[in-house]
Amino acid sequence: MTPIFKAATLAVVTAFVPALATATDIRFTLGWKTQGSDAPFLLALSNGYFAEEGLNVTIDQGEGSAATVTRIMGGAYDAGFGDINAIIQNAAQRPGEAPVMVYQLWNRPPFAIVTPKSAGIETPADFEGKTLGGAQGTPTTRLFPVFAEMNGIDISTISQESMAPNLQEPMLIRGDIDGAFVFTITSWFNLIANRQNPAEDFNWFQFEDYGMDLYSNGLMVSRGLIADKPEAVAGLVRAVNRATLEVATNQEAAMDAIMAFDNLVDRENERARLNFALTNLMNAPETDEIGMGDLVDERLARSIEIVAQGYDLERLPEASEIFDRSFLPPVEARSFIVEISD
Known part of the structure; x- marks a missing residue:
């Protein structure tokens, strides 16, 4: 058998x-x-x-x-x-x-604006009069006007600079810009690579916390x-x-x-x-x-x-x-x- x-x-x-x-x-x-x-x-x-x-x-x-x-x-x-x-x-x-x-x-969503605590930006209204930077075409950059409208920010008072993604954190650290339009999962680790403490030394304005339910x-x-x-x-x-x-x-x-x-x-x-x-x-x-x-x-x-x-x-x-x-x-x-x- x-x-x-x-x-x-x-x-x-x-x-x-x-x-x-x-x-x-x-x-x-x-x-x-x-x-x-x-x-x-x-x-x-x-x-x-x-x-x-x-x-x-x-x-x-x-x-x-x-x-x-x-x-x-x-x-x-x-x-x-x-x-x-x-x-x-x-x-x-x-x-x-x-x-x-x-x-x-x-x-x-990973979309956020990151600012050094030394910039004194604690609320969305504090962005007025500041300089923000980011790469053209990214969701964080393109959606910022909607973020501003939802949170009562006068966007005309804000200077926006365009830059390559790999320059955002270095320019932020040097003080060339007051905040950067970023992806949290990328920028968090870029800051660590630049010997920064993203948790203690930076404020993170995550879009989802300010009406951007994406x-x-x-x-x-x-x-x-x-x-x-x-x-x-x-x-x-x-x-x-x-x-x-x-x-x-x-x-x-x-x-x-x-x-x-x-x-x-x-x-x-x-x-x-x-x-x-x-x-x-x-x-x-x-x-x-x-x-x-x-x-x-x-x-x-x-x-x-x-x-x-x-x-x-x-x-x-x-x-x-x-x-x-x-x-x-x-x-x-x-x-x-x-x-x-x-």
Whole structure:
């Protein structure tokens, strides 16, 4: 009986070989150079979660969270980690072409104005008469006029200087500007690299605390992938969700996956950046009710209005054009509990 059983088993395995050989190829772009906040995608890759879903995912470094959108629209990539606000901009201008967010990761925005405490800026009104600087085109810079309007700031009294992103913190430290339009998850660590203490020596005016109720980065996919291979999108979301929940409780495994992808990164620095993302960008109170990966439609609608005002968009996309929750696992499978290990 044993030889017959083995033969039967071999026949079953052989029957599945063609299916296993037809994995769906997905070209994936990160939002920037390899960082700790990329852990959900790199852990899913390293641990074989994508492969278990029948996906052959190739991951490349990015050129900016907004560039993820244009990379996907250009056809070079099928999916990526990028900013939902860039989807809103492109969906308004090119309906039906922009990618769609299918798993929201950063449910709190990293947009902020950072000022040295020595500048004496304690409230938004204190920005009047000061000099602020930032890179052109970034959400923080473009949305500042909306921030100013919401908080009763006379923007005509403020001098704004344009500069390359890598000059913001050095100019802030030298006193060339009184505040900088930044991404918290980037600027915090740039200040540390410049031997500054971002927690004790700087004030952070985070947009979400001043009426700018925005979402930010997450997993987005092309409309073509949704139309042609919806089962692949569902598998991609399941793998990322599985890895995200694991990252929240096991940062060592997350960092092992990051180092396996790019052994040139500073492990401790990127571990700190991962923890920053977990505790400052991925922990909105709404996740207790709706789970990680989802968002609140009414909040998204408000954020669309804010982005439209900041970018002078002539058309307001519907929330359904920006986000598609139909690929999400059940809410009970997306319970997000962060445990920061020492």
